Amino acid sequence: xxSEVPNTYQGAMHARQxxxxxxxxxxxxxxxxxxxxxxVYLLVSGNPVELIHAFGLLPVFPEIQALQRAVRxxxxxxxxxxxARGYSTDNCAYVKTDIGAWYRYSRSxxxxxxxxxxxxxxxxxxxxxxxxxxxxxxxxxxxxxxxDVPFSRSRDGLPTPDDIAYVVRQLRELIPILxxxxxxxxxxxxxxxxxxxxxxxxxxxSRIKWxxxxxxxxFDAYFDAATLMAPLYVLRGTAAxxxxxxxxxTELEARQKAGQGPLERENFRLxxxxxxxxxxxxxxxxxxxxxxxxxxxxxxSGVGGLWEFGFRHQPDDPLTTLATHMLTWNVPNQNLRxxxxxxxxxxxxxHGEGLVIHAVKSCRLFSSGHGDxxxxxxxxxxxxxxxxxxxxxxxxxxxxxxxxxxIDAFMESLISSRLGxxxxx
Amino acid sequence: MGYVAGVDVGSTQTKAVILDExxxxxxxxxxxxxxxxxxxxxxxxxxxxxxxxxxxSQLSYVVGTGYGRFRVGVGQEQITEISxxxxxxxxxxxxxxxxxDIGGQDAKAIRLGEDxxxxxxxxxxxxxxxxxxFLANAAEVLQxxxxxxxxxxxNAARPVRLSTVCTxxxxxxxxxxxxxxxxxxxxxAGVHRAVATRVVALARRVGIEPIVALxxxxxxxxxxxxxxxxxxxxxxxxxxxxxxxxxxGAALFAWERAQGRAFxxxxx
Numbered sequence: 001x002x003s004e005v006p007n008t009y010q011g012a013m014h015a016r017q018x019x020x021x022x023x024x025x026x027x028x029x030x031x032x033x034x035x036x037x038x039x040v041y042l043l044v045s046g047n048p049v050e051l052i053h054a055f056g057l058l059p060v061f062p063e064i065q066a067l068q069r070a071v072r073x074x075x076x077x078x079x080x081x082x083x084a085r086g087y088s089t090d091n092c093a094y095v096k097t098d099i100g101a102w103y104r105y106s107r108s109x110x111x112x113x114x115x116x117x118x119x120x121x122x123x124x125x126x127x128x129x130x131x132x133x134x135x136x137x138x139x140x141x142x143x144x145x146x147x148d149v150p151f152s153r154s155r156d157g158l159p160t161p162d163d164i165a166y167v168v169r170q171l172r173e174l175i176p177i178l179x180x181x182x183x184x185x186x187x188x189x190x191x192x193x194x195x196x197x198x199x200x201x202x203x204x205x206s207r208i209k210w211x212x213x214x215x216x217x218x219f220d221a222y223f224d225a226a227t228l229m230a231p232l233y234v235l236r237g238t239a240a241x242x243x244x245x246x247x248x249x250t251e252l253e254a255r256q257k258a259g260q261g262p263l264e265r266e267n268f269r270l271x272x273x274x275x276x277x278x279x280x281x282x283x284x285x286x287x288x289x290x291x292x293x294x295x296x297x298x299x300x301s302g303v304g305g306l307w308e309f310g311f312r313h314q315p316d317d318p319l320t321t322l323a324t325h326m327l328t329w330n331v332p333n334q335n336l337r338x339x340x341x342x343x344x345x346x347x348x349x350x351h352g353e354g355l356v357i358h359a360v361k362s363c364r365l366f367s368s369g370h371g372d373x374x375x376x377x378x379x380x381x382x383x384x385x386x387x388x389x390x391x392x393x394x395x396x397x398x399x400x401x402x403x404x405x406x407i408d409a410f411m412e413s414l415i416s417s418r419l420g421x422x423x424x425x
Numbered sequence: 426m427g428y429v430a431g432v433d434v435g436s437t438q439t440k441a442v443i444l445d446e447x448x449x450x451x452x453x454x455x456x457x458x459x460x461x462x463x464x465x466x467x468x469x470x471x472x473x474x475x476x477x478x479x480x481x482s483q484l485s486y487v488v489g490t491g492y493g494r495f496r497v498g499v500g501q502e503q504i505t506e507i508s509x510x511x512x513x514x515x516x517x518x519x520x521x522x523x524x525x526d527i528g529g530q531d532a533k534a535i536r537l538g539e540d541x542x543x544x545x546x547x548x549x550x551x552x553x554x555x556x557x558x559f560l561a562n563a564a565e566v567l568q569x570x571x572x573x574x575x576x577x578x579x580n581a582a583r584p585v586r587l588s589t590v591c592t593x594x595x596x597x598x599x600x601x602x603x604x605x606x607x608x609x610x611x612x613x614a615g616v617h618r619a620v621a622t623r624v625v626a627l628a629r630r631v632g633i634e635p636i637v638a639l640x641x642x643x644x645x646x647x648x649x650x651x652x653x654x655x656x657x658x659x660x661x662x663x664x665x666x667x668x669x670x671x672x673x674g675a676a677l678f679a680w681e682r683a684q685g686r687a688f689x690x691x692x693x
Contacts, residue, residue, distance in 0.1 A: 371630070378545050379632060389550065401492060402548075409507035409546060416508065416542035 009255075009262070013248045017231055020244055024234055031058050031114035038117030038181050041136065044229075044304050045123035046149070046330030048322045050198050050237040050313065051171070054191040055182040058114065062132075064230055065109060066094040069101070070278035070393035078104065079394055092362040093393035095132045102139050116142040117181045120174070124148050125332050126365045145174055149326045149333060157338040159327040167323035192315040194237040195322075199315065201236050202307040204245040209308040211249075211256050212296045213350040216266040218256035221350075222295035223285050226276055233304045267292030268414060271346045273299045273339070273373065274358030274366055279395040287404050291411040295356075297346035299339065302331040306342075336369050340376060347383060354384035354414055361391045384417070386410040426683045427485040430473065431675025432466050432500060433509065434458060434493030437529030437557060438642060439465040440672040441473040443484070444680055448516075452477030453669055462493040470499060486683040488675040492530075502682065507535055507546050509674030514638050515541030516677055517664050522634040525624060525653065525661075526670070527643035529557040534628035545631045554590040555623030557643045562592055563616040566599045567609055574613050575648030581614030590619050613648065621652035628657075638662040640670040 030036040039058045042049070052059045069075045070093070078100030079093055085103060087096050101109035108115040119142050121133040130146060137144040147170050150163050175186045208228075212221040219225070228248065235241025255261075270288070272295050277284050288295070305311075311329040314321040327333060331342070346352055355377050359367040370387060378385040388406050391397035426446055433440045435458060443452040454472035458465045466489070474481060481499070489497030490509040497503070506526070514521050515537060524535040531548055532555050538544040549555055564574045585602050589595060595616070602612050628637075637659050643649050644667035654661055664670065 375630070385545075387547070405492070405505050405507075406548060409505040409543070412505060412508040413543035413546070416540075417538065417544070419542070 009260075011251045013244075013251050016244055016247055017227075020231060020235065020240060023240075025112065027058060028060065028114060029112040032108065032110075032112055036114075039114040040118045040120050040178075040181070041116040041133075041142075042120045043123040043129060044233055045125065045332040046326040047233055047304055048122055048171075048326060049233060050191065050194045050318075051174070051178065051322060052120075053237040054187070054194045055178045055184055057117070057178065057182050059234055060113060060116070061233060062098045062109065062136075063094050064233070065101075065113065066097040066393060067278045069097050070395075071281055073279060073395070075279060075393045076395055090361070092126075092128050092132075093391055094362065095128060097393050098132070099135060102136070106139075108140070115140050118142060118177060119144040121146045122149070122326065123332065125151055126363075143177065145177060147171075147174065147326075152328060152333055152335045152338060157328065157334060159324065163327055164320060164323050167327060168319045171319045171322060188318060191318045195313045195315040195318055197239060197242050198237040199312045201232070201242045201245050202305070202312050204242070204249045205232060206307040206310075208245070208249050208252055209297070209301070211252055214256055215351070216256070216259060216261035217269065217294050217296045217350075218252045218261055220262040220285075220295050221301060222272050222276065222298035223281070224262060225298060225301035229301065229304065262294055263289055263292055265292050266294045268354070268411070269294060269296045269350070269352050270354050270356055271295065271297045271343060271350065271352035272356045272358060273343060274370070275300050275303075275360055275363065275392040277358070277360070277390045277398050278393055280390070280398045280400070283400055284398075284403070287407045288411075291408075293411065296352055297350040299331045299342060299346075302342070305330050309345075332365060336373075340373070343373075343377070344381065347381075354386070354410070356410075357385065357387045359387065359389045361389070361397050362393065384410070384414055427483050428477075428479060429676055429679035429683050430470065430484050430487045430499075431509065431672045431677070431679055432469060432487065432489050432491075432494075432497045433506065433669075433671035433675060434462055434466055434489065434491040434496060435506075435528050435642070435671070436492055436531075437561075438668070439469045439491070439493070440669050441469040442669055442672040442676040443473050443477050443479065444676045448677065448680055450666075450673070450676075452479070453666070453672070455668075458493065462496040463498055466493065466497040466500075486679040488679040488682070490671050490675040502678070504675060504678050506671045507533060507548075508543055509671045509678065510640050511535050511537055511541065511543045511674065512677050513670035513672075513674030514640060514664070516673065517670070518636065518638065518662055521636045521638045521662055523628065523631070523637040525628050525637065525639050526641040527555075527557060527620075527624060527639070527649070528641045529561070532556050532624050532627055534624075534631045536631040536634065547627055547630045549623075549627060553592040555620050555627065556592075557641075559590070559592045559595060559620055560616065560643065560646065560649070562595055563599060563613070566596050567612070569609075572645075575617070575646035575650075577610050578613035578617045578648035579651060581608070581610040583611050584614030584618055585611050587615050587619045590623050595619075614652075617646075617648045617652040618656075620649065621656045624653065625656045633657060633659075635659055636662050638664070638667075640664070640667045642668045644668055 039060045040052045041060045075097045079096040081100035082096035119133045306329045359370040374387040377383045430443045439458045440455045452473045456469045487499045489500030489503045490506045494503040533548040536545040639661045
């Protein structure tokens, strides 16, 4: 029986991340205590965090807050609190975790998180999310701005000039709201500087993701990449963020050159679609690690932005570039055909041997179509494909024994097919 | 090398198969799993050893499978029931390409490649609809033995259509049909059809390619075999020891290990 030990690599990047995220948490706590810039609540999908930084405001991502609670095993009582108030068991567990926390703390979802100065619903692909923001408006009485970003619907997946103009016009409407909240005039040069820092961060992030295409991958592009997402979304557009990703790049590239990966040995290279089961993150990771399976690419790490295929923010045309990012260059706003293409590229160019699809009960947006996706990859492309189901924040939907049987059987089938190929050759 | 064994700890029954050096079945046993899973594994091994007049020291390798595979105390290795059912059936009939396995709590469909290895598989979700549990509940409501329901379902003239495949709600569904004067046979035929519909939908997800085999405890139910055949429009291959297929596959893996043929990726 295989039993790979996940390595416990802790480098300068981990120490630096801890410091940076601590600084951020402290900034949130100061703001919550009335000392510091107001907070703008925004959604991860294709987030325009640059605009928030350009006004010196504090970005807060309630999804990240909710997933952190799930990792700390704090989500279930909050979910149950929301359900006791009438939220359906079928509703998104991120939403219920946050709503439950608002019921508990009333002024904001946590004593150390400031209430919103503005609720920016920058992603409308998920209707539950707007309603989440509407509920937060009701709790906080903060202004709500619903930024309507049309879903990708052209055949090539690219936005039409009208789509771009439509989003740019809304960004222009948003600017006076941000001016009032921050007390600062809109300064296009300041936004250009922020976008330039974002651009440099994006270049580094793209290079980091391509490192995982090499043999061996120096990090797990699902489990490890997920831990890099908080700095990527919170600090993108800041010098600290850019410098941090420089550290990550330098360190991971050195590890790759030294043949070091996230496990003692990389036996399998897999690609994964879907968010992680946060309450069981460690157990879920171990179920793959014990087989020496490393995720070399994941769609989840592209939720906030897809940069590995060349898109970079263009400081010359700030509002158009923000709109283009929100419209196209993030996984949630892409259509299913684009997702298939994306996964196919990950399998081909990152040398994935199999595809794991993790459907979550909370997120219909990510999970509807997973049955068809399984059929397409397994039957049409003949890629070994595993479809498993649980949830991103609700621990009640994760069944460890069932999950393990499916994963073990999948890994056994990969081994059998390798042995079969060897026997044939 | 002596003898090898496979132990399949299922939710309802625990099965063991012992093979000799030539891969001939020399003993097999089945016990009810009950609440003490580890004890069931011990008991089934004891029973199989007794049947083969063997002592524990004569077993050179034991593989555990099934949901309780990690509770097989004498097991040197654990392999999932998906791989084991595939292994067992490919040994018994190498021409099989699709395996439908219906156990006490789960149902799975496995597609086999040319080499008999698992090419694809799907399992039911965390729901016992379409499993042996559904049939057991129906039998209980009708106060019949599990071995009676299959044969009696074949005598139905006008099978009822159940409104649910939910194992919990099937009871009230059956009671309402009884209240409307439907015969036990017609109700049983409806029950078997409902399970077959659910299982066939599962099997379609891996692609149904003949020869199709039925394994697992439910393979002993003739009503289920016929209901599946009617919906699939193919004859099923049902081995005489179909419910031992997981244990047989585990024993075959054990035999390979005893031969020094490894499965683990590390040793490739």
